[in-house]
Amino acid sequence: MLILLNTYPLLESQNLVFRSKVTAMAGSVKVIESALSGLEDLTPENVSQALTVVEETGVSRILVTDTAGRVLYDSRETGSAVGLYAFYTEIFQALRGQNAYYCSYDGDAFLSRGASPVVYHNQTVGAIYAYEYDTEQAELFKSLQSNIARISGVVAVFVIVLSLLLSRMLTGRISELLQAIRHVREGAYSHRAEVKGSDEIAQITAEFNSLTDRLQTTENARRRFVSDASHELKTPLAGIRLLTDSILQTENMDAETIHEFVGDIGQEAERLSRITEDLLRLTRLDSGALEQGAAVAVAPVLERVQRMLRMVAKEKGVALSYQADDRAVVIATEDDIHQILYNIMENGIKYSANGGFVRTDVTVEGQAVVIRVEDNGVGIPDEDLSHVFERFYRVDKARSRAVGGTGLGLSIVRDTVLRREGTIEARHREEGPGTVFIVRLPLAEGGGEA
Numbered sequence: 203m204l205i206l207l208n209t210y211p212l213l214e215s216q217n218l219v220f221r222s223k224v225t226a227m228a229g230s231v232k233v234i235e236s237a238l239s240g241l242e243d244l245t246p247e248n249v250s251q252a253l254t255v256v257e258e259t260g261v262s263r264i265l266v267t268d269t270a271g272r273v274l275y276d277s278r279e280t281g282s283a284v285g286l287y288a289f290y291t292e293i294f295q296a297l298r299g300q301n302a303y304y305c306s307y308d309g310d311a312f313l314s315r316g317a318s319p320v321v322y323h324n325q326t327v328g329a330i331y332a333y334e335y336d337t338e339q340a341e342l343f344k345s346l347q348s349n350i351a352r353i354s355g356v357v358a359v360f361v362i363v364l365s366l367l368l369s370r371m372l373t374g375r376i377s378e379l380l381q382a383i384r385h386v387r388e389g390a391y392s393h394r395a396e397v398k399g400s401d402e403i404a405q406i407t408a409e410f411n412s413l414t415d416r417l418q419t420t421e422n423a424r425r426r427f428v429s430d431a432s433h434e435l436k437t438p439l440a441g442i443r444l445l446t447d448s449i450l451q452t453e454n455m456d457a458e459t460i461h462e463f464v465g466d467i468g469q470e471a472e473r474l475s476r477i478t479e480d481l482l483r484l485t486r487l488d489s490g491a492l493e494q495g496a497a498v499a500v501a502p503v504l505e506r507v508q509r510m511l512r513m514v515a516k517e518k519g520v521a522l523s524y525q526a527d528d529r530a531v532v533i534a535t536e537d538d539i540h541q542i543l544y545n546i547m548e549n550g551i552k553y554s555a556n557g558g559f560v561r562t563d564v565t566v567e568g569q570a571v572v573i574r575v576e577d578n579g580v581g582i583p584d585e586d587l588s589h590v591f592e593r594f595y596r597v598d599k600a601r602s603r604a605v606g607g608t609g610l611g612l613s614i615v616r617d618t619v620l621r622r623e624g625t626i627e628a629r630h631r632e633e634g635p636g637t638v639f640i641v642r643l644p645l646a647e648g649g650g651e652a
């Protein structure tokens with residue numbers, strides 16, 4: 203823009219000056235031409251004579267030549283060229299009958315020159331040559347030029363300073379964000395970038411902060427999980443250690459006690475393997491490698507789970523019953539459905555007293571398969587209801603351990619249900635003490651028909 207400002211208007215005004223100069227010069231030459239118009243033959247005398255009536259023309263110098271280019275009249279008195287030959291292109295052009303006017307600018311002055319023929323009865327009898335050297339307008343033109351250059355300089359400085367300030371502001375905020383990203387990358391998950399303004403950078407910063415929030419939550423959950431898992435593994439290991447130490451350190455321990463201790467060691471080892479199995483299952487669910495599901499009918503799986511749990515229930519004196527709609531078909535693997543049913547129903551038995559019941563109903567409601575498992579056991583207090591699906595969460599730690607729980611069963615159930623796009627909830631039983639677990643899974647296409 204500045205280059206354009208420094209060229210276009212100047213060129214335009216220069217052309218304007220050129221045009222006005224040429225017009226003015228042609229006008230002056232015309233005056234002389236008309237003064238000489240009556241002369242048939244041009245001589246130094248009659249030309250001087252004729253031009254005495256012409257007043258100031260405003261032109262620096264005027265020459266009148268004959269047809270050979272010899273100067274007959276020169277307006278300049280000192281250094282007059284009268285009698286000499288003037289070989290100017292413009293004079294030759296004029297002698298050939300043409301008007302020739304030119305103007306140029308040399309940096310100090312406007313130089314204009316031009317020539318016209320002197321005609322007598324259609325016959326060229328000579329030429330008038332005019333020449334002007336104008337420094338006054340050149341001065342004006344130069345000051346215009348330098349004014350524009352000065353204004354451009356000021357504008358350029360302003361623009362540069364403004365762009366520097368703006369870019370520094372922008373890069374400053376980006377580097378702040380970058381710094382925050384680096385901090386978080388190094389593991390400082392509590393670090394937050396400061397958000398100023400409401401532009402795109404502020405939006406990115408806000409997004410980054412909420413991403414970091416999630417990262418921190420996930421990281422905290424991971425740490426808690428690792429510490430909980432280590433703790434859970436440590437307890438049976440400590441038990442095993444204690445029992446083996448007792449056997450080794452007690453002299454002459456009787457065979458019956460040794461047998462009892464080894465039995466306890468076996469139980470602890472079994473708990474360890476249950477925990478690691480559950481942990482592995484959860485890790486598999488976490489890893490995102492979802493096994494391709496197929497249409498699975500829930501009723502036959504329920505029947506199998508019922509058979510497996512029958513003995514345990516009988517031992518505890520808990521009555522098992524079930525009812526399943528044959529149309530209940532979901533997209534999952536048989537193992538998924540088995541895990542869901544087994545864990546919830548086993549809990550029902552585990553947390554029920556002698557004489558209790560666990561009832562399972564599988565129905566089709568609209569586009570969903572609903573699995574309801576109801577028991578009249580110890581129930582879950584209000585404040586724990588929303589937490590029972592968390593990893594290692596137990597309402598009553600001692601009781602859970604005593605019944606062989608790992609605290610992971612319901613987490614596995616919840617993760618499995620969510621991965622199959624279902625929902626799960628735990629409620630109090632309405633008719634009395636106990637718990638109801640309700641799982642909803644999308645009905646498979648083609649399911650719902652008998």
Ligand code: ADP
Pocket residue numbers: 545549550553577579580581582590595596597598602603606607608609610611612613637
């Ligand atoms: P656990 O292996 O300890 O049973 P779960 O994840 O299966 O772990 O269950 C978490 C906790 O929820 C249990 O420790 C228990 O306190 C409570 N819970 C689960 N199911 C029931 C139920 N049917 N009745 C009462 N409490 C239950």
